[in-house]
Amino acid sequence: MADYDVAIVGCGPAGMTAAIYAARANMKVLLLDKLAPGGQIVNTFEIGNYPGMEKVGGADLAISMFEHTQKLGVAFDYATVEEILDEGEEKTLSCKEGQRISCKAVILATGTRPRMLGVPHELDFAGSGISWCAVCDGANYRDRDVLVLGGGNSAVEESLYLAELARHLTVVTLFDLTADPSACDKLRALPNVDVHEFYDIKEFLPGEHFTGLRAVSTKTGEELVVHADGAFEYIGLQPTTEPFGSLGILNDHGYILADREMKTARPGIFAAGDAIEKGLRQIVTAESDGAIAAESAARYVRALTR
Ligand SMILES: Cc1cc2nc3c(=O)[nH]c(=O)nc-3n(C[C@H](O)[C@H](O)[C@H](O)COP(=O)(O)OP(=O)(O)OC[C@H]3O[C@@H](n4cnc5c(N)ncnc54)[C@H](O)[C@@H]3O)c2cc1C
CATH class of the missing domain: 3.50.50.60 (FAD/NAD(P)-binding domain)
Incomplete structure (x- = not known):
């Protein structure tokens, strides 16, 4: 039975x-x-x-x-x-x-x-510099600089949460922000937030500690290097x-x-x-x-x- x-x-x-x-x-x-x-x-x-x-x-x-x-x-x-x-x-x-x-x-x-990005040095910093959970790890970045990768609902919602803790927050996304328009407007209006749309992330910067990432514009080919103390990935x-x-x-x-x-x-x-x-x-x-x-x-x- x-x-x-x-x-x-x-x-x-x-x-x-x-x-x-x-x-x-x-x-x-x-x-x-x-x-x-x-x-x-x-x-x-x-x-x-x-x-x-x-x-x-x-x-x-x-x-x-x-x-x-x-x-x-x-x-x-x-x-x-x-x-x-x-x-x-x-x-x-x-x-x-x-x-x-x-x-x-x-x-x-x-x-x-x-989902993970699958770019160089991502695994080196997974859990020690790169996180997938703002509620779990956000407090480690109080008054520090953080990155949010992605532009959908989760990325924007969690950015709004992290922006309250962090000194500065940079959003890097492959497309534009696709979350609810009201949440996107709220995020863009925050004084400590920068949003870089249409950037393809190529790698996390190598080294002993997490220091940031390198991305390339899918529109102009321009290279973007952003330095930060940690990153949160919300790419699906x-x-x-x-x-x-x-x-x-x-x-x-x-x-x-x-x-x-x-x-x-x-x-x-x-x-x-x-x-x-x-x-x-x-x-x-x-x-x-x-x-x-x-x-x-x-x-x-x-x-x-x-
Ligand atoms: C950052 C973020 C913010 C969100 N915000 C919202 C929001 O504001 N509003 C909203 O409506 N939705 C939101 N969502 C989506 C919502 O959380 C999900 O739609 C919902 O949790 C799905 O429920 P589920 O039960 O299908 O799966 P889950 O919540 O993913 O639960 C699945 C469970 O299965 C367990 N499991 C997996 N594999 C196994 C296995 N082999 N053996 C045993 N256990 C296993 C996992 O441990 C997990 O506990 C958000 C999601 C994220 C990531």
């Missing part, structure tokens, strides 16, 4: 919402994450577009979602799922930490992770779906293919959140996917046991 009705891989907004809906549908639910519960929102300073809450701290929202799952009796375990064996009516999750968990249905909600995301490659449910970019009911091509395997192929990756869309996936999974489990 399977250990759980529904096992959910990933404890971000999609996974936690799926857990709430599955538990309320009387399923025996396990929620797994390799990190602390919360997903990407744990590292988001302030969320300003969550309906009903004008402004909410990402970590606060994550804690209240997780507490909600715990009040409903959802089991949680720290585990890095490395492989899913699909044996028809039973699935087995193999985890790096040694657990082997059986369940009737799985919901994959493993989200995305930041890639799906965290490597463990599911052998299931044949990924598109060419590694995103999970799921239909409107959040079903993948494998019966009993559902998916939700940023890890699936879709247009808008936000908390509310992750939650919507999670709710639908849980309803579909509960229907699938009930049909098995009928």
Whole structure:
């Protein structure tokens, strides 16, 4: 007999919402994450577009979602799922930490992770000069000079946060600023911020410590060297779906293919959140996917046991 009705891989907004809906549908639910519960929102300073809450701290929202799952009796375990064996009516999750968990249905909600630039000396400074998390590392740059690389919503939101701490902030982006126009206007108006658009970053400056980067204008060919004490990269995301490659449910970019009911091509395997192929990756869309996936999974489990 399977250990759980529904096992959910990933404890971000999609996974936690799926857990709430599955538990309320009387399923025996396990929620797994390799990190602390919360997903990407744990590292988001302030969320300003969550309906009903004008402004909410990402970590606060994550804690209240997780507490909600715990009040409903959802089991949680720290585990890095490395492989899913699909044996028809039973699935087995193999985890790096040694657990082997059986369940009737799985919901994959493993989200995305930041993309790296892939330029020389990036790895030399990863974690010691280059960061992907302003909330985690921003305080190290109080009254110092920082770079933000990228021009999308995350880059601009996190720039607004960092500009309050840093002495000077320089944004370097390959295109123009593509974030919400009001946020871009706010950033450009700050006295301690410079924005360099249409610059291709060629390398981080070599040396013992992080000192800056070299970029080249894609419009004029002009070289730009910016000196700074640290850099924050926000140049996009890639799906965290490597463990599911052998299931044949990924598109060419590694995103999970799921239909409107959040079903993948494998019966009993559902998916939700940023890890699936879709247009808008936000908390509310992750939650919507999670709710639908849980309803579909509960229907699938009930049909098995009928
Ligand atoms: C800087 C930044 C700012 C943002 N600001 C906003 C905002 O203001 N408003 C908004 O709506 N959205 C915002 N977003 C987007 C929002 O955070 C995501 O859309 C949302 O978190 C997606 O939820 P998810 O549950 O699909 O995935 P995630 O939140 O990415 O959670 C996935 C979880 O799966 C876990 N996991 C991955 N692989 C495995 C594995 N093999 N085994 C076990 N666990 C695994 C991860 O550890 C992670 O906890 C922001 C994102 C970033 C990066």
